[in-house]
Amino acid sequence: MTGRALPPVPAPRLDRRFGRVHWLGIAFVARRDFGRVLNDWPETILAPVFSTLVYIAVLSLALGPDRDSPAGEAALTFALPGLVALALIQRSVETTAFSLVFDKLEGSIADVLMPPLSSVELTLGYVLAGMAAGLLTGAIVLAAVAVAFAVVPAMPLVAAAFAGLGTIMLTLAGIVIGITAVKWDHVAAWFVFLVGPVTMLSGVFAPVDALPAPLDTLMQVNPVFYLIDGFRAGVLGDGAAPVWLSLTVVVATTAMLWVAAVRTVAKSPRLRP
Amino acid sequence: MNALPPHPSATRPVAAASMAPRRIGRVNWIGTGTLYRKEVKRFLNVFTQTIAAPVVTTLLFYAVFALALGGIVRQAGDVPFLQFLGPGLIMMAMAQNAFANTSSSVVISKIQGNIVDVLMPPLAPAELAFAWIAAGITRGVLVGLVTTAAILPFAGFAVHDPLFIAYHAVAASMMMALLGSIAGVWSEKFDHIAAVTNFVVTPMTFLSGTFYTVDRLPEGWQIAAHLNPFFYMIDGFRYGFIGQSDGTLMIGLAVMAVCNLALWLVLLRMLATGYKLKP
Numbered sequence: 001m002t003g004r005a006l007p008p009v010p011a012p013r014l015d016r017r018f019g020r021v022h023w024l025g026i027a028f029v030a031r032r033d034f035g036r037v038l039n040d041w042p043e044t045i046l047a048p049v050f051s052t053l054v055y056i057a058v059l060s061l062a063l064g065p066d067r068d069s070p071a072g073e074a075a076l077t078f079a080l081p082g083l084v085a086l087a088l089i090q091r092s093v094e095t096t097a098f099s100l101v102f103d104k105l106e107g108s109i110a111d112v113l114m115p116p117l118s119s120v121e122l123t124l125g126y127v128l129a130g131m132a133a134g135l136l137t138g139a140i141v142l143a144a145v146a147v148a149f150a151v152v153p154a155m156p157l158v159a160a161a162f163a164g165l166g167t168i169m170l171t172l173a174g175i176v177i178g179i180t181a182v183k184w185d186h187v188a189a190w191f192v193f194l195v196g197p198v199t200m201l202s203g204v205f206a207p208v209d210a211l212p213a214p215l216d217t218l219m220q221v222n223p224v225f226y227l228i229d230g231f232r233a234g235v236l237g238d239g240a241a242p243v244w245l246s247l248t249v250v251v252a253t254t255a256m257l258w259v260a261a262v263r264t265v266a267k268s269p270r271l272r273p
Numbered sequence: 274m275n276a277l278p279p280h281p282s283a284t285r286p287v288a289a290a291s292m293a294p295r296r297i298g299r300v301n302w303i304g305t306g307t308l309y310r311k312e313v314k315r316f317l318n319v320f321t322q323t324i325a326a327p328v329v330t331t332l333l334f335y336a337v338f339a340l341a342l343g344g345i346v347r348q349a350g351d352v353p354f355l356q357f358l359g360p361g362l363i364m365m366a367m368a369q370n371a372f373a374n375t376s377s378s379v380v381i382s383k384i385q386g387n388i389v390d391v392l393m394p395p396l397a398p399a400e401l402a403f404a405w406i407a408a409g410i411t412r413g414v415l416v417g418l419v420t421t422a423a424i425l426p427f428a429g430f431a432v433h434d435p436l437f438i439a440y441h442a443v444a445a446s447m448m449m450a451l452l453g454s455i456a457g458v459w460s461e462k463f464d465h466i467a468a469v470t471n472f473v474v475t476p477m478t479f480l481s482g483t484f485y486t487v488d489r490l491p492e493g494w495q496i497a498a499h500l501n502p503f504f505y506m507i508d509g510f511r512y513g514f515i516g517q518s519d520g521t522l523m524i525g526l527a528v529m530a531v532c533n534l535a536l537w538l539v540l541l542r543m544l545a546t547g548y549k550l551k552p
């Protein structure tokens with residue numbers, strides 16, 4: 001008996017090809033991480049905007065009657081761009097670090113480790129998400145400040161460049177923190193003892209020449225100082241350091257952190273035990 | 274017939290007696306003490322987060338606001354601005370940490386399910402609340418002591434009236450621990466308690482006179498400031514150091530006492546009815 005010949009089954013394409021760069025995978029990592037930020041918007045978007053406004057209110061109320069004096073006005077105007085930059089970079093570093101630690105503790109980190117993504121691609125995915133989160137928060141804070149205080153960026157391109165680079169720089173730091181930290185206590189320690197001081201003591205609130213002796217030198221070796229100063233130059237039209245110097249420092253720091261982050265993603269036993 | 278000797282177990286009355294229910298007097302001291310010790314150990318276990326971190330954050334705020342405002346606002350009333358700022362920041366740290374202690378403990382227990390560990394034992398609402406609040410006060414006062422030691426070399430303020438310092442330290446920690454317990458019982462997930470912390474506790478501790486004297490506020494805000502219990506706790510505590518106050522001191526003492534009593538009754542009512550605790 002001759003059976004009817006079954007039609008040939010097409011061989012499954014196990015080797016789905018992607019080009020030199022796995023764009024789809026990068027987009028997946030970025031969307032997944034940014035989606036979390038959007039899901040949690042009261043904490044991730046609203047809270048930073050609100051606390052920035054609280055800082056501004058504190059400064060403004062503490063200046064009180066001095067607010068209208070030239071010195072008072074200068075102090076407030078000086079702090080505004082700094083606070084916008086602070087909200088932006090804190091969002092970036094938190095987004096990535098928290099997300100990575102959460103995934104590691106929940107085991108869902110496998111979602112990004114199993115797909116065929118190289119370390120560079122994985123890092124890039126996280127960077128895109130951190131950028132999007134930081135820029136979104138920063139844009140909302142900037143809009144609020146612009147409306148309330150009639151501050152319009154003097155050099156929008158410079159401001160945008162430093163905002164973009166700042167989010168990349170801090171997201172990369174967040175990747176290193178998120179992978180190195182084994183539990184929430186470690187993340188909290190990183191944030192309280194390193195990220196907090198480095199970001200807050202970076203000329204957000206007061207000009208560098210107002211500082212006493214050891215602190216001013218300390219601030220001038222802090223790359224976040226150049227980041228904030230460059231952003232402030234973009235908003236107010238004038239910074240403490242020349243824009244080219246700030247740009248060089250920020251680009252160099254970002255490049256070094258990029259290498260560190262990719263190496264951590266590739267090699268860290270805390271990511272792939 | 275020879276009677277068999279009694280079985281050895283029958284001659285051990287001790288064993289039988291130990292099976293009787295343990296009598297608890299009017300107050301379950303053992304239970305309350307155990308829960309208190311557990312709550313204190315909970316935060317001492319992670320002291321870098323619960324004691325060291327607030328100290329670093331407070332010093333950071335001190336540096337930042339001293340730098341931003343020190344050059345312009347030199348005096349707050351009759352004292353130098355930096356001396357004025359120190360006690361306010363200490364109180365802010367105490368308040369935030371007393372709140373964080375009870376709120377995080379209750380919410381985490383609720384979400385992880387181990388809240389039954391405190392609901393099942395024979396603890397009356399007042400005993401349960403007392404242990405929580407006492408642990409919150411312990412954290413607040415501990416943070417206050419460490420922060421004072423850290424900030425004193427920079428701020429250089431003296432002690433004017435230790436009784437006011439002690440009263441307001443304990444009363445403020447108690448008020449915040451009570452608020453934290455109430456908020457913790459009310460919260461159903463971490464987002465809720467995070468929202469209360471971000472949108473109520475932090476702004477209230479920031480905007481209630483930590484950084485400025487009330488006379489610097491616009492007219493309408495001055496009245497609002499005098500209706501705010503947070504203002505009295507900061508003002509009275511600071512009076513203990515610098516000997517200068519914005520509000521009436523006696524009203525401050527009374528406001529703190531009344532707020533604590535009211536919040537205590539609210540918390541007891543919540544625990545007695547099982548609001549959001551016993552479905």
